[in-house]
Amino acid sequence: MNPNNIKSLDTISKIEICHCEAFFAEVPLFESRTERNLKNGTILFFHYIKISCLPVRQASSSRRPSTSLRTASTPSRSDNDCVFFKPFLVNFIFIATIVGLHIAFGQTRSNFEFEKNAFVERHAKVQSLASNWFDVTYYKLDLNIASQPNYLTGKVTVAGTCRQNNSQLLTLDLSNTMRVDLVLVNGASNVFVQRSSSFEITLAQPYQSGEVLSVTIFYQGTPASSGLGSFTFNTHNGVPWIYSLSEPYGASDWWPCKNSPSDKADSADIIITCDSIYKVGSQGKLVSVINNGSGKSTMHWKERYPIASYLISIALTNYVQFSNWFKYSPTDSMEVLNYVLPEHLSAAQQSLPKVIDMLSIFSDAFGLYPFINEKYGHSEFTGGGMEHQTMTSLGTFNEDVVAHELAHQWFGDMITCRTWSDLWLNEGFAEYSTGIYRERKYGTASYWDYMNPILQGAASAAGIVGLPDTTSAQKLFNFSLIYAKGASVLHMLRHVLGDSVFFQAIRSYANDPQLKYSTAVTNDFQKICESVSGRNLDYFFQEWIYGENTPTYQYSWSWNDAGDSSLLSIHLKQPAGRANPVFFTMPLDFRIKTAENDTTVTLFNNALMQTFTIPFRMKPISVQLDPDNWVLKKVISGEDILPTEYRLEQNYPNPFNSGTKILYLIPKRENVTLTIYDLLGRNIAALVNARQDAGMYEVQWTTQNVSSGVYFYRLTAGDVQIQKKMIVIR
Numbered sequence: 001m002n003p004n005n006i007k008s009l010d011t012i013s014k015i016e017i018c019h020c021e022a023f024f025a026e027v028p029l030f031e032s033r034t035e036r037n038l039k040n041g042t043i044l045f046f047h048y049i050k051i052s053c054l055p056v057r058q059a060s061s062s063r064r065p066s067t068s069l070r071t072a073s074t075p076s077r078s079d080n081d082c083v084f085f086k087p088f089l090v091n092f093i094f095i096a097t098i099v100g101l102h103i104a105f106g107q108t109r110s111n112f113e114f115e116k117n118a119f120v121e122r123h124a125k126v127q128s129l130a131s132n133w134f135d136v137t138y139y140k141l142d143l144n145i146a147s148q149p150n151y152l153t154g155k156v157t158v159a160g161t162c163r164q165n166n167s168q169l170l171t172l173d174l175s176n177t178m179r180v181d182l183v184l185v186n187g188a189s190n191v192f193v194q195r196s197s198s199f200e201i202t203l204a205q206p207y208q209s210g211e212v213l214s215v216t217i218f219y220q221g222t223p224a225s226s227g228l229g230s231f232t233f234n235t236h237n238g239v240p241w242i243y244s245l246s247e248p249y250g251a252s253d254w255w256p257c258k259n260s261p262s263d264k265a266d267s268a269d270i271i272i273t274c275d276s277i278y279k280v281g282s283q284g285k286l287v288s289v290i291n292n293g294s295g296k297s298t299m300h301w302k303e304r305y306p307i308a309s310y311l312i313s314i315a316l317t318n319y320v321q322f323s324n325w326f327k328y329s330p331t332d333s334m335e336v337l338n339y340v341l342p343e344h345l346s347a348a349q350q351s352l353p354k355v356i357d358m359l360s361i362f363s364d365a366f367g368l369y370p371f372i373n374e375k376y377g378h379s380e381f382t383g384g385g386m387e388h389q390t391m392t393s394l395g396t397f398n399e400d401v402v403a404h405e406l407a408h409q410w411f412g413d414m415i416t417c418r419t420w421s422d423l424w425l426n427e428g429f430a431e432y433s434t435g436i437y438r439e440r441k442y443g444t445a446s447y448w449d450y451m452n453p454i455l456q457g458a459a460s461a462a463g464i465v466g467l468p469d470t471t472s473a474q475k476l477f478n479f480s481l482i483y484a485k486g487a488s489v490l491h492m493l494r495h496v497l498g499d500s501v502f503f504q505a506i507r508s509y510a511n512d513p514q515l516k517y518s519t520a521v522t523n524d525f526q527k528i529c530e531s532v533s534g535r536n537l538d539y540f541f542q543e544w545i546y547g548e549n550t551p552t553y554q555y556s557w558s559w560n561d562a563g564d565s566s567l568l569s570i571h572l573k574q575p576a577g578r579a580n581p582v583f584f585t586m587p588l589d590f591r592i593k594t595a596e597n598d599t600t601v602t603l604f605n606n607a608l609m610q611t612f613t614i615p616f617r618m619k620p621i622s623v624q625l626d627p628d629n630w631v632l633k634k635v636i637s638g639e640d641i642l643p644t645e646y647r648l649e650q651n652y653p654n655p656f657n658s659g660t661k662i663l664y665l666i667p668k669r670e671n672v673t674l675t676i677y678d679l680l681g682r683n684i685a686a687l688v689n690a691r692q693d694a695g696m697y698e699v700q701w702t703t704q705n706v707s708s709g710v711y712f713y714r715l716t717a718g719d720v721q722i723q724k725k726m727i728v729i730r
């Protein structure tokens with residue numbers, strides 16, 4: 001976007017009469033431009049404007065031709081669609097939260113069979129205690145899993161590289177519910193001490209940076225499930241049904257590892273021995289199934305893409321299987337392998353083949369499916385869905401859930417949140433991607449049917465998206481904050497950047513060589529968005545990812561009838577008193593309805609109170625704030641927000657060094673001046689000299705060649721004069 005695209009306000013007034021739906025222009029006006037406009041008195045605080053003209057169409061909500069405030073129309077709801085989440089559906093409290101969400105969303109839960117009793121939450125946070133100096137490169141899980149009684153006997157090899165000289169104490173994560181019998185390091189037995197959630201190995205000699213070591217742990221026990229149900233012994237129709245869901249802290253409940261998303265292994269092997277009547281779903285490719293005799297078989301899954309420990313899973317029972325094929329080039333296809341309960345085969349065969357269209361749509365949007373050399377698949381378990389790498393665990397065949405989990409293969413599995421505080425990079429992206437799938441497969445209306453309830457859920461989110469409470473799985477997987485608000489952030493970013501730049505940024509993020517098959521934090525995504533768009537987006541990420549809550553807007557408008565010189569003033573206010581952020585900076589759409597057409601202008605709101613004045617020849621019937629619901633917000637109704645008195649506020653900051661802002665209010669159209677004087681009464685700067693409509697105005701004074709000391713600023717509006725003092729410190 002080039003600030004020089006549109007040079008004068010005349011151009012904008014011509015845009016107003018354009019009826020072309022596709023027409024669109026953008027005018028960013030920066031700080032210097034604002035000051036110039038102040039001087040010639042034509043327009044105030046008009047930093048940025050985008051105008052598009054739409055044909056007249058029936059309004060969906062009543063619009064009153066007055067200057068009073070209106071309430072945003074209630075987003076439409078879909079009574080039968082289900083938005084799903086990963087699920088995490090675990091203990092009673094969490095289920096209660098989800099029930100509440102569904103009620104709030106006006107949705108039914110009929111498609112979901114949440115298993116409340118399968119999981120037992122242990123509320124303690126189990127953060128990784130594993131040694132940072134040990135950089136994991138490979139995991140091999142060789143597990144014998146029995147169900148009569150429930151028992152796991154394991155031999156796990158963890159290979160890695162030393163990243164710090166003189167390292168001799170190696171700590172790995174494992175719950176002491178599992179008993180360690182023997183530890184071998186590079187083949188030799190080693191001393192170890194087991195603690196509650198970890199074990200420490202004293203190495204035979206210090207390791208130096210760059211040296212590699214391979215640790216093999218022999219252990220056994222009955223895993224105790226924690227978090228979202230890390231390891232579950234269940235049954236269906238009386239048949240044992242055993243599965244894992246390790247995110248976020250549960251991997252070390254059932255196997256020794258580095259229990260952190262930040263350190264991915266380059267590859268993994270998962271080898272499971274169990275009763276021969278079972279199939280085991282896991283990561284990568286199934287390379288062998290060996291019948292051991294005595295009713296036991298060993299299945300070997302080989303994952304050759306980088307993988308985080310929480311994305312390694314097993315799911316086993318007497319599954320039946322069927323496959324669909326994703327034909328991603330004229331000559332190549334990839335298998336989508338489904339392991340489902342025999343009693344659910346028919347339902348699965350009806351629903352799951354939709355994943356083929358999803359693979360095409362996401363591959364078009366984000367780049368080819370990231371594990372194309374292996375497979376994608378689903379293993380049935382209970383409890384929503386979990387995006388285990390290349391083999392999602394699925395507790396429902398709901399289309400939105402299937403799309404959500406598939407999207408995670410790009411956002412979550414290929415690019416993994418480096419810390420749990422960045423979880424929205426997984427969940428917000430997957431949740432929003434489902435909207436992209438809906439839009440591309442079923443059209444725009446389906447996108448909005450999906451997004452409107454999410455926006456509504458996000459509006460109630462408490463807390464900070466970029467710093468959620470990570471102390472327990474339940475707090476971390478807060479739907480309204482991490483999923484709904486995370487998705488809403490992307491929805492808003494799309495409108496801020498425009499469609500083509502937004503999708504280019506998402507694609508660049510997904511294909512960034514530093515991030516692909518690795519990990520990311522929010523700042524990585526922000527930098528890519530800024531690089532692709534050429535814009536500074538710090539305000540956006542600070543307020544939406546690191547700020548709290550959502551903006552509340554009050555607005556009114558007035559129109560000055562002066563023929564071709566007619567002006568429309570829009571007065572906008574965010575209630576004072578919030579802390580983080582003090583106010584939201586956002587481009588906001590206003591739809592101006594006249595007897596002939598609708599015109600949408602986008603105004604860049606970057607002050608607590610702001611009046612925008614734009615040339616507008618036709619008499620408006622109504623002005624609607626963010627009519628299409630692109631911004632997470634509340635619009636409150638109330639009396640007219642135009643000032644009823646003359647006011648000159650104390651400048652801020654004060655004292656100041658290089659610049660300060662001055663806010664004033666005038667209750668009617670007046671000739672206005674705002675002038676700076678020094679102690680001797682000399683005129684230092686004329687900030688405003690214009691005829692202005694009633695409204696709230698904020699002026700920036702950037703001091704240059706002004707020495708330290710006391711200065712006065714004086715507002716003159718008609719017969720009224722108000723003066724205040726300010727201090728410059730050099």
Ligand SMILES: [Zn+2]
Nearest residue numbers: 086408427430
């Ligand atoms: Zn998810």
